[in-house]
Amino acid sequence: MIIVYIMIGLFGLVFGSFLNVCISRLPKGESIVLPRSHCPRCNHAIRWYDNFPLLSYLILRGRCRDCHVPISPLYPAVEALTGLVLVLTFYVYGLSPEFIKYSMFGMLMIVLVFTDLLDRTIPHSVTIFGMSLGLLFSFFIPVDDRPLGWIFRHWDIFLDGTTASVAGAVAGALVGGGLFYAVGEVFYRLGGKQKEYLGFGDVMLMLMAGTFFGVPLTLMTILLGSLVGSVLGLAMLAISPRYRGYQWPFGTFLGIAAIYAGLNGNWLLDWYMRWSGISG
Ligand SMILES: [Zn+2]
Numbered sequence: 001m002i003i004v005y006i007m008i009g010l011f012g013l014v015f016g017s018f019l020n021v022c023i024s025r026l027p028k029g030e031s032i033v034l035p036r037s038h039c040p041r042c043n044h045a046i047r048w049y050d051n052f053p054l055l056s057y058l059i060l061r062g063r064c065r066d067c068h069v070p071i072s073p074l075y076p077a078v079e080a081l082t083g084l085v086l087v088l089t090f091y092v093y094g095l096s097p098e099f100i101k102y103s104m105f106g107m108l109m110i111v112l113v114f115t116d117l118l119d120r121t122i123p124h125s126v127t128i129f130g131m132s133l134g135l136l137f138s139f140f141i142p143v144d145d146r147p148l149g150w151i152f153r154h155w156d157i158f159l160d161g162t163t164a165s166v167a168g169a170v171a172g173a174l175v176g177g178g179l180f181y182a183v184g185e186v187f188y189r190l191g192g193k194q195k196e197y198l199g200f201g202d203v204m205l206m207l208m209a210g211t212f213f214g215v216p217l218t219l220m221t222i223l224l225g226s227l228v229g230s231v232l233g234l235a236m237l238a239i240s241p242r243y244r245g246y247q248w249p250f251g252t253f254l255g256i257a258a259i260y261a262g263l264n265g266n267w268l269l270d271w272y273m274r275w276s277g278i279s280g
Contacts, residue, residue: 008090009083013053015107016082020075022111026126027119042067053079074114082110085259092263101137102262105130105212109255109262112205116251122201127208131173134211138169144214145171172210176218180206205251209258217265225250225257 022032037046044066050056057076064071085106093099108130115121137143142161145168152159159167180203210218229250236243261268 005087005090009087012083012086013079015086016079016110017051017053019082019107019111019114020078022126023078023114023118026111026123027115027121039064039066039069041069074118078110078114082107085110085263088263097141101141101212104133105262106259108133108208109259113252113255113259116201116249116255120199120247120249122199122205122251124201124204127201127204130208131204131211134173134208135166135169138166138211141165143168143172143212144216146214146216148215168214169211172212172214172218173207174210175215176206176210176213176222177203179222199251202251202254205254205258209254209261213258213261213265216269217261220265220269221254221257221261223257224260225254228257229253 018032021037025032035045037051038044039046042064044064047065050060050065054076057071057073060071062071062073063069086103089099089102089106093102108126111126112122115123115126139162143165145159145164148167148171149159149164184199184203206218206222209221213221229248232253233243233248236246
């Protein structure tokens with residue numbers, strides 16, 4: 001079993017290396033296939049033996065082999081994070097279709113977490129691909145159909161499994177994206193149309209998460225993401241006033257919350273429902 005975890009972790013490092021390419025190139029609209037990776041300063045192509053995730057960074061001690069310019073520690077961090085997320089996903093879902101679904105979800109979210117953090121960009125190529133993927137998965141892997149299932153049953157309408165699942169995915173997307181769009185509009189108008197507080201990228205990110213999650217986990221993602229964002233934002237403001245007017249990468253917080261929700265959200269949801277007495 002340990003071997004399987006190590007294998008998955010190693011796969012994660014390799015995928016993480018590819019995610020790094022996506023993170024640095026997608027916001028600029030560059031191809032993620034060609035050209036080969038090169039040093040941003042001296043333009044030297046990275047040699048194949050210097051392109052091992054994590055390991056190469058350690059061997060080269062974080063510097064380009066040719067011009068010795070420091071390589072951002074974010075590269076090995078993204079690789080390690082991807083390995084960790086895949087290992088955790090396997091720990092939660094075992095060898096199952098859900099493992100594939102949430103591995104892909106986690107990796108797409110890692111890309112968005114970092115493009116928003118580094119460039120304040122949430123590429124449509126990622127979110128549209130993710131949305132399509134989420135919808136596709138909903139045909140095979142049941143998506144939480146609450147509260148639609150309840151409402152329909154109340155009217156004596158009984159949906160079959162696949163229909164309920166797809167309906168749950170669509171409802172999740174509409175609630176997630178719709179809520180964000182509405183909140184963004186309100187702030188935009190309240191702020192005298194001076195500044196956009198929530199970009200359309202956030203709407204797209206939540207549309208995507210909704211197709212994977214259905215309504216309950218989508219709402220939880222918004223709640224958790226806002227909570228993490230506010231706590232961190234207030235803490236940073238308390239530390240230094242220069243963060244006043246700082247443009248916060250809200251998509252980064254939402255992405256982190258979404259990765260958590262995909263792994264452990266149902267546990268938190270059940271706990272909350274018992275605690276609040278919604279379900280016995
Ligand atoms: Zn170089």
